[in-house]
Amino acid sequence: MTDTSAFSAAADARERRTRTAREARLAAAASDAGLLDVAYAVLDSPAGPLLAAATPAGVVRIAFACEGHDAELERLAGEVSPRVLRAPARLDDVARQLDEYFEGRRHGFDLPMDLALVHGAFRCRVVQHLTRIPYGATESYGTIAGLLDRPGAARAVGTACARNPLPIVAACHRVVRGDGSVGQYAGGSDVKRMLLAMESGA
Amino acid sequence: MTAIPFSEVVERHGPMVWRVCSAVTGPVDADDAWSETFLAALRAYPRLPGDADVRAWLATIAHRKAVDVVRARGRRATPVAQVPDVVDEAPDHAPLWRALGRLSPRQRQAVVLHHLAGFSHAEAAAVLGISHDAARRASADGIAALRNDMTRDET
Missing domain, CATH: 3.30.160 (Double Stranded RNA Binding Domain)
Structure with a gap:
């Protein structure tokens, strides 16, 4: 130089x-x-x-x-x-809670959410449900459809998860396919596998 | 309704706005004028027509806010008083700031808009609220005065 x-x-x-x-x-x-x-x-x-x-x-x-x-x-x-x-x-609160999550010290988020980017009442219900899936657990698209009184709407649940504007905070990575395979993820399936592995190791 | 985030507008036009502000207020008060400019622009931004010339719009606000800042301080623009860090550590620019400070306000603004912000004389005239000819003349006279001043400084 x-x-x-x-x-x-x-x-x-x-x-x-x-x-x-x-x-x-x-x-x-x-x-x-x-x-x-x-x-x-x-x-x-x-x-x-x-x-x-x-x-x-x-x-x-x-x-x-x-x-x-x-x-x-x-x-x-x-x-x-x-x-x-x-x-x-x-964004200090968000940054701090995400850091704690990635360090394994936080198992749930305590953040007000604005669902302005979630379109439709059903998708709002799905995103809200995502915040209630426990750390380390997984649910299938079909299970969630049933829990929301819309059995048969597994595809719609899949779409709501794919369009989830708040990944990690609303844990769409904890939703997997009915056959147990990981399925797709906005951040890439490698990231989804990493998050699930991190949570199951805790 | 525009879909360009305001942060992008600040990123793209921030340096130009600072040059316009500092030409009026001098470098010390330019940060105040810069903030006031973008705060006023942010307030009006959602109602800005999609085909608006954002650069000219911002230059007009910057010019008005800079004049306000100078007026509020109740004194003449004094670009000579002090230079900010960025200029301070580039010593070659200090004589230019002093020479700019000795121009009439109109000459200074015309020079900065045309030569530093890249406006045509017609665009500069619109921002300053003067005629095309007056803007061209003020810019040419300003450059001549600067050249004169800088040459004298060297001897």
Whole structure:
């Protein structure tokens, strides 16, 4: 690395810090003025970088990197509100609880949820049911359909799980196929297997 | 209704807004004007038509907010008072800040909009609320004055 590029790298780093400080100040002012409709942060996790987004009502979206974080922010802008800002401070609770979960120290989440991205009453019931499947347990799509008084709606349960905007927090990874195979997952079936293995080892 | 997240607008236009603000307020008060600009923009953003020119819209708000900040402080714009860290550690830029501070406010704004923010003279004129000719003249006079000033500084 030449002296010139070292200097410009240092200048870039300074410029980034300055920008981050400006953005943090804007996010705080927007929050105080009631204008921060969607706050987001990108969190490190063993399942890769996670996009976490929250409205004043609660956490509204958790997305894996393979789902495309930019596309997810555009979806939030279109379906919830375009007043979206990066505001990691507003996601502190979510970040802490996810860290504890991945370290094996947390078996359930205590977070208000905003189901703005869940369309239809049945899908809302499925997502709410997902939060009640115990840590380390699994249920099949068909079982859940029965529990929700819709026997025969296993496919609809599958769709609701596939579209679950709050993976991990609403544990769709604990829902498996009737034959016991793992089935698909928004974060990839490898991640689903990793989460199930982590939970069964506890 | 737009589907571009506001965070993307800040990312894309943040540096331009800072240049416009700092040209009016000087670097010390530019952060205040920058925040005020994006806060006002955030408030109005959901009602912005999808085909709006976001860059010109933001430059207009930035110009107005920067003037407000200067007025609220009850003093003339003083870009010479102090330079921020980023500029501080690039010593080559300090004489330029001082020279910019010695321009008339209109010349300074016209120069920054055209040469730093990349606006056409017509776009700069719309932001400043002056005629196309006046914007072109203010920019040319400003550059001439800067060149004069900087050359004198070196000798």
